[in-house]
Amino acid sequence: MDSRYLRTVLAQWATGVVVLTTRTEEGGHHGMTASSFTSVALDPPLVSVCVASDSTTCRLIRSSGVFAVNVLGCDHEEIGRRFATASATDRFAVGDWDIATTGTAVLTDAVAWIDCVVAACYPAGDHTIVLGLVQDAATPRPAAPLIYHDRTYYEGIAR
Template sequence: MPLDPDSFRSVLGRFASGVTVVTTVDEAGHDHGMTVSAFCSLSLEPPLVLVCIDRTASMHDLLQPERAFAVNVLSAGQEALSRRFASGDPPNRFDGLGYERGRTGVPLLQDVLAWLEARVERRHTEGDHTIVVGRVETAAAHQERPLLYYRGGYAQLER
């Protein structure tokens, strides 16, 4: 008997994950971003990360080989920022937000726990997502608590 999608989602929801906002800039210079929880490190040498992007997501086709992107790891107080980047793709999503340009020109959001700038090295289509492998060029971290996603909702690490 095959596993039904609701049961699968319920089981996967038991895995707490960090919350990130992936950002990039298109050829016309417009900023784009989306909330991504499917992010992880892949290799230390060379420094590689991966993000998984739904093939129907507005940013899916932007993350092509050699395109620069940033992974902004959200801190505990940034749930509203996560929600802002999780819904649709309004053209004014960055209006009023604090961010700076990274070395590659992508937006690096203010007050995040950490950020990484990378370039798309490879893409692998699997199921309804594309696995985007990025080679990290620069990164920084700050002393904050992480924003977590667990069982369909946001959580914070208590320590």
């Protein structure tokens, strides 16, 4: 299977947009936009994210042992784009960020955020499936979600 063609096919799956955040070795914060996030279990409370195995994000999540999932609202397109751009100098300069229980950054006006410790990491091709044990979570505000489909952002259906 040609990977470029498969990417085009998979882009037809509409998904929500999240920003994954974690801590750096120096005590700072790092983040990236992702669409590969899912709930796994309620007891114990588990979620999963998939990140490229050779990425800075994967290395930092493994070394810090923590990450947060910030669910973006329809008005967060700028944040989604900023965290998806490798050349962004200070990704956290946009948005109002707070620090969660594990020390990860959480967006104060996210639709939801989930703060996790790493429960396990599983290799999966060129990616790593990171299983997170939920430590804390919040729904700061009700809002339509930011949706990603066919390499384009869309506002979700309003409530």
